[in-house]
Amino acid sequence: MIDNEVEYSEEQIQLITQYLERENISGDDWGNEEFNEIRGVIKNHYKIEQGYKCPYCTVVYPVNHGMAWDIEHIVAKDKKVQFMFEPRNLCVACKDCNAAKSSKEVLTNPTRVRFPKNSRDYKIVHPHFDEYSEHISAVVPGEFYRPLTEKGEFTIITCRLLRFYGVVQREQPEQEINDLAKVLINSEGAARRVIEDELVRRITAKRKP
Ligand SMILES: [Zn+2]
Numbered sequence: 001m002i003d004n005e006v007e008y009s010e011e012q013i014q015l016i017t018q019y020l021e022r023e024n025i026s027g028d029d030w031g032n033e034e035f036n037e038i039r040g041v042i043k044n045h046y047k048i049e050q051g052y053k054c055p056y057c058t059v060v061y062p063v064n065h066g067m068a069w070d071i072e073h074i075v076a077k078d079k080k081v082q083f084m085f086e087p088r089n090l091c092v093a094c095k096d097c098n099a100a101k102s103s104k105e106v107l108t109n110p111t112r113v114r115f116p117k118n119s120r121d122y123k124i125v126h127p128h129f130d131e132y133s134e135h136i137s138a139v140v141p142g143e144f145y146r147p148l149t150e151k152g153e154f155t156i157i158t159c160r161l162l163r164f165y166g167v168v169q170r171e172q173p174e175q176e177i178n179d180l181a182k183v184l185i186n187s188e189g190a191a192r193r194v195i196e197d198e199l200v201r202r203i204t205a206k207r208k209p
Helices: 010-021 027-031 033-049 095-101 150-158 164-171 175-185 189-207
Strands: 069-073 090-094 136-140 144-147
Touching: 010 033, 027 033, 033 069, 033 090, 069 095, 090 095, 136 150, 136 189, 144 150, 144 189, 175 189
Parallel strands: none
Antiparallel strands: 069 090, 136 144
16 A cells, blocks of 8 residues: 655646646646656656555566656546546556556546545555555466455456466466466356466466476
8 A cells, every 4th residue: 555645846736726727628638748747756756655566466666767667547537637636546557557457447436526535435456545465465476366355356357467378478388377267267256266276376386497
């Protein structure tokens, strides 16, 4: 969970306030030159505050050049432009999670007008409002995750955290793991747990030299 949100300077607050009063604003304005400095402040703050760890896949990318990181709007800026600069709607995420999550709806009630400040207002494990480990067990970070709650499951699906297909295919095609993973997605209850255990066993076995 992120402890400290980004803080803006007086000037930046003024710019944001004036922007939000304009007519016809949209998420596309995020890339405007007038926000270059603010975007830099946000990215630097959260990279350090999060310890270079993606809040969804928990993989640590200790890379300082900006390319490894995307500024992540937890509620998509295309959905709620009024939350675009809200500090608790912002963090950094890895490119894979950010791209998978895209503009998907994460609010329990999408008609909300004011910024929702409670965990229960979100379907996704919220980087500012939720304790990750209560919702997801990152069994093999970057490859395999086990949902502990409904929120956890929603997050795994929304951010497409089960990426081991890709890893497996890149390194060495492993048909059995691939097939098992496909079966897992369509299984439930006890069967699901058995398949998960087997997958974890195979993935971790494969990693040993
Ligand atoms: Zn990630």
